[in-house]
Amino acid sequence: MIARLGEAERATALAGLDGWTLTEGREAITKVFTFGDFQEAFAFMTRVALLAERMNHHPEWANIYRTVTVTLATHDADGLTERDIAMAEAMDRFAR
Numbered sequence: 545m546i547a548r549l550g551e552a553e554r555a556t557a558l559a560g561l562d563g564w565t566l567t568e569g570r571e572a573i574t575k576v577f578t579f580g581d582f583q584e585a586f587a588f589m590t591r592v593a594l595l596a597e598r599m600n601h602h603p604e605w606a607n608i609y610r611t612v613t614v615t616l617a618t619h620d621a622d623g624l625t626e627r628d629i630a631m632a633e634a635m636d637r638f639a640r
Contacts, residue, residue, distance in 0.1 A: 548623040557629045564632055571624055572604075572617035573632060577639050579610045588612060591638045592631075601627045603635075 548571070549557060558564060564573045579585040585607055596602045604615040614635065616628040 546618060546621050546625045546627060548618070548621045548625055549629075554624055557624075561629070561632050562636055567615055567617075570617065571622070572615050573624065573628060574613070574615045575632070575635070577612045577614065577635070579612070579639075582609050585610050585612050588635075588638055592635055595631070595634055595638075599627065599631065601631055603631065 554566075554571075558566065558573065561573070561575075564575045566572070567574045577585070577588065579588060589605070589607060589612060592603065592605075601618070604617075606613045616631055617623060618625040618627050
């Protein structure tokens with residue numbers, strides 16, 4: 545099983561991520577991505593879905609038109625892990 549990040553590791557990782565915040569009430573991170581239109585949002589989600597399958601690590605997310613809200617946590621670890629940080633970094637690259 546993958547290990548949860550400690551408090552210091554979590555703070556360091558979060559400081560290196562653009563726009564991600566701790567999710568209230570649980571050990572997870574959240575970000576809202578806004579795109580030019582639905583097609584851009586869906587293309588982003590498609591790229592993330594393919595990565596998620598390769599990583600066997602799937603985000604919690606919702607899409608409303610051009611907005612995609614994402615929450616990342618590793619359910620097996622009951623909190624944040626390096627997998628979540630890697631996924632967040634990839635999502636940020638995909639959204640550029």
